[in-house]
Amino acid sequence: MPGSILGTAVRRVEDPELIRGRATYVDNIVPAGALHLVFVRSPLAHALVENVDVAKARAAPGVVAVLTATDLADVPDHRPAMVLNDACARPLLARGKVRFVGDMVAAVVATTRADAVDAAELVEVDYDPLPPVVDPEAALDADAPLQFEELGSNLASGVRDPDDVRPLDGADVVVRARMVNQRLAVAPMEGNAVTATPGAPDEAHDMTVHVSTQMPHGLRAQVAAQWGWELERVRVVAPHVGGGFGGKAGLAPEHAVVIETARRLGRVVTWTETRSENLTAMPHGRGQVQYGELGLRRDGTIVGLRARVVGDAGAYAGFGGALALGPTRNMAQGVYRIPTIAYDAAAVLTTTTPMGAFRGAGRPEAAAMLERLMDLAADELTIDPAELRRRNFLAPEDFPLTTATGSLYDSGDYAKALDKALELAGYDDLRAEQARRRERNERVVLGIGLAVYVEVTAGGAAQEYGKVTVDDGGATVAVGTSAHGQGHATSFAMIVADRLGIPMERVRFVQSDTAVVPHGGGTGGSRSLQLAGSSVLVAADAVLERAREVVASVFEAAPDDVVVTDSGGLGIAGVPGRELTWREVAAAAHEQGVPLAEARDESQPGATYPFGAHVSVVEVDLDTGRVVPVRHVAVDDCGRVLNPTLVAGQQHGGLAQGISQALWEGFSYDEDGNPTTGSFAAYLLPTAVEVPTYEAASTETPTPYNPLGAKGIGEAATVGSTPAVQNAVVDALRPLGVRHLDMPLTPERVWRAVRDAEAGVVADPWREPPSFFATLPVRGTAVDPEAASVDI
Template sequence: MTDLQRGTSILGTEVRRVEDPDLLRGRGTFVGDLDLDDPEVLHAVFVRSPVAHARLAGIDTTEAAAAPGVVGVFTAEDLGTDPVPPFAQIHDQVARTALATGRVRFVGDPVALVVASSRVAAVDAADLVDVDYEELDAVVDLEEALAEQAPRQFPELGTNLVLAVKDPDGEQDVLAGAHRVARLRMENNRMATSPIEGHGILVRPTVAEGSAGSPSPEVTGLDVALGTQHPHLARRLLVRWTGLPQDAVRVRAPHVGGAFGGKAGIIPEHAAVVRASCRLGRAVRWVETRSETMLSMTSRGQRQYVEVGLDEDGRITGMRARLVGDCGAYAGFGGSFASGSTRTMSEGSYVIPRLRYDAVSVMTNTAPTGAFRGAGRPEAAAMVERAMDHAARESGLAPEEFRRRNFVAAADFPHTTKFGARYDTGDYVTALERALEVAGVEELRREQRRRRETGSPWQLGVGIASYVEITGFGGTEYAGIRVDRDGSLTVMAGTSAHGQGHATAFSMLVADQLGLPLERVSYVQSDTARVRSGGGTGGARSLQLGGSAVLEATVELREQATRLAAELLEVAEADVELVDGSFGVRGVPGATLTWNAVAEQAHERGEGLGVDHDFSQDGATFPFGTHVCVVEVDVETGAVRLLRHVAVDDCGTVVNPLLVRGQQHGGCVQGIAQALFEEFRYDELGNPVTGTFADYTLPTAADLVQLEASLTQTPTDRNPLGAKGIGEAATVGSTPAVQNAVVDALAHLGVRHVDLPCTPERVYRAVQDAARGEHDPWREPPALFDDLPDLDAVDDVEV
């Protein structure tokens, strides 16, 4: 880290979040709260398809348009059939329009938009829109969607397959010569993103003088308040959508109530509201209901077939993976993970001498998939860690011993995987041993043996997951600092927080480098009119890129201020030191200038103090860790009780342990929920059966335990902070640890696998199947993998 002459550092200490007082006292500003007293703001409501697959034979808006308070009713015919610029595009022939054109492809597909003077009026009028649906057969299951006779999402393509990636090593048999082979078929379940706040947008158009109120107002600019993770990306996409100059479009993200990947860029509904606002020349707000969020903001899903070859000593000789990724409708971005980030991280923490990996992505009549806290990396860890636990059991080894024998050694970093991931630093054994020690695994195993010997109905399970994930992904991020006349500072960064604590962490970096109180630093983000550029937030990039940009900008500012102080003190710059917010001369105790005095002089000269800085990171970083989960399972009913969860995560250098622990706790809860509770499901007709919180199980505090989170620190060399990402790590590590614990509790009964989530029904069926000798954790993958078609590789995905 950059050297600095100062007093005691605040880095690495638990500084409380500066963001929290406003949120706790009800002073937050969310899209749904903005300008509620402005009678000129119109309200938008979408008409959505109640069926999963149908032709749109006609849409009659006559009665709705005549309803009280209605200002406009729009269909695709009104708003246009040009494609909405996507956050990511994985197939150039299946682009989405703002409203459905020709047919609907999932329950919840928006077909019309009603704009009225109040939300109540818009809701009432939406019920009057008469849509004629000619229902078509739907397909929900991934493998059924691959079948020759499956209903086609886009008949002109002749297939539901949109991506295929073939292993570059071709037909080699990576399992040849193995002493034994462990095989598993796994489901990685869909989840509902479920942020506290759904999507929201408030559009205020600027209308050219003289055209206001006309049937075709001339819009010259847009001010958009948007719940998004990527304000600058959202502006770029809206510029493409509207054709306006970049400097005519302002995007601001106020407080954002959670995102987790579900608020990346813009979505078709945003585009529809923007175009309706431009057509009307008036401000329009749309705030998503919880039902809409559940229908349209669902996330990733995969089916995984994995085989692990082993030698006589339990060392891996090879692995073969065949995956099917779920795109949902319209080739959703989440379908590309099987061919992309899951593939990149398919070796996990292990030395795998030979690896073959093939994947396909398929469209179904379900909501488009997308990113959700890890975007393909949780799927990779779930696949690898379940396979390794299964392989350990097949080898007769304890899961921790199997990992010790197969880990990439600490001395072998940096380490490059077959698919080009450049692991920076790692010490997997240390994290494993720390987790085993904290959990007291030896004592737990003694209790497990006692329960098995006594035939207790509540059997104990201990699950281990030693994960590694990819974060940051390299690239550039902006930071700017301005110093006011009174010496206070305003920091700007191109990342965009939605709950992570950027204001606290970035302000700490500035205050620490300058020796100033944290209260002297204010923070600006998520406003394209005030922050020059930015990559937003996703992939746990914020501290390693945005924080490094802030750090280097602060060092540059300190040097700028030091030069001015040296001039004012009439000494050489090298003789000036900044200690606890004052500039002094080495060896001359009485010769000092306060930070405030230097700031004042800079303003008097008309120069001011300020810096704009871009930081570039070469390559991603790779946080890692080990989670240990302890459960007990009632073998008579299938009920699972969570007893303990130990997380030892390594995200490199830690700036604020309190923020990191918050990310660990939140990530663990999401990962545990995937393993035990959450699953977004459809019936065979494509109807959501978990579309409300009454049907979809989100855990409460009563379902969880006090999480035991700790850290090891293995700094990276890819940024000056030595920091890696932490926002996804605990989600990546926790799910397979819980799943492994459930299987471990049942292993003596012959159970080898339980799919996610490990519900009482699934657990009970596994126990019963094992008792009848019918439990088989393997099934042959689709025949399609025997002769994969030539389709675009994942490298062609546009993001």
């Protein structure tokens, strides 16, 4: 049998189509004659809608229809795939009230996009402004304006640990900080886009939806439920997707309006999001205020962690607020031996864009909190940050291990990743260079930051579909995942080529069409290779066994003697010339009535937990506050590496986003709830000029949970990079007495901290948490909203 290609750097097979301009993004394949929809969105963050006058718009050239909430009164409210609080369901178009800048008030449908845009400007809306509330902590003040008056509060959900959980008892030292993990825009290259095509009564589908989504089958289920259609009567197709990062998971309310409009008019209707719409209306990510307290003994041993976290849910209880209650809590222990954890969390409504998932979805927030506390502790105890971490690592022999918050870690070797990262970075030399600069009182100082993390992948995903079919000398792979840049076609073709010997260029790839792939979980939570890859592997092996029976019958040999040959066929071991090509095998199988196809839904016993260690090196100009990332070393462990090129690609993308959060990105509002970063002129995304050259490497600690030994890699570098960079900047300013700075670490924020510190004013990173935490329901009680209303 030829040597395995798994673990080798195989070039991506999906790129030529994209490079040659043959991509099929939704807006590229809109059929002729489609109607174009444009939304009228609220310019106010919070207001009563007294009247919506659409008469002028309906009379405008090219206009076919204009819809308001009154027109959609018989359509159920929007409930996302992950529900934080069902009482905060969102009307498809604002009914009686708008709750954030960008809330949809009307939809204009015309024969051209230009006509729809012009007519939308003619819609006259009478708003009666209400007070906004942008700050999630202020939103729980007794006199805060309410998003949903019937709730009596802006608390969408919350829970606390019992008072008898006392994690700081017995600590010699307690370090404390209030940390803000700022709100981010997802900002994929391609925004939302959807085309809805109603079917005729004699057609197979009542509705066909081409949509830029990460989860076609999940979206199909939501569409069927929303309109009461049979599941098989709805077809969802995700063509090429220009990035998702969590922002394209599930049915968006805009999708629902387009589908309902197409259903009513009996015509094809399409909508493509503008960039300003994307920045202000696609659910945002992150958005937590964290009060963290870490107790330690004098020798650096961790005693316990107390965390109180406010999750900004935005308007309509966006499920991103629930990440504070679920994934951030679940991963609060990180890579360390922490005997006791007390964790309270509240998800809070604000008059801002609804919150959702963004690359990592709760896990980067946990790592950022814990890794900042570890650096504060290292400073307090005068222990090197690397050494303090090493003293508290969970050991490889501890696994499998259930953490204090109930997560079941499968495997890990955290010291190995840290040691490799420190070696690649030349840690001791960096510290020596830092000391020399400090001795010379240089104004451009060096900062060195560490972060060691663990995250969860394939959480809550029991299984995934994969099918392998051999015919005409090639193979077809169909999977229930949905790639949008990760390299699935390459990964799954590698598995088939490795098991069957069929060249990768003769392996066809099928995904993201619910009429062709019967079911699947889509792509999210870094689940694809470990679940769908395992299904493809097992299916390929099943096909191979049948093919061996076929060849054995042809040559009157034992099936055990049939092997994959170097030439890519099947032959008899040790007998030259007795060999069939796969085309001949397929023909023989057809004659014998043996199907060379197998579909599998492989599962694994639980989530997997990738991990890694990052070292960030920055230069900080004390006179201007400018931070320049000089180097970034990332050692990420995603279990067995199938293709190093794909892993490096995921690392590079994650690093760009993680470093960017630390230094540049942040979505903000003024006190009236108006976005102040609603364009790329103000919302700062880095280019290749701003980010350093990455030094990405891997260690391999296979999981026992699947036959590939693979864990996820899609979000890992984002989890590890942000706290490493934040720690590096604070480390650069440590001689001035600066102990903590919130992100993004903009020149102004850094300059102000330097100015104040040199004037003898250093901010205390701690302040007492708001009193509302004490009023939250206790975890595990009958009124625990985490158990009742949060599905994450």
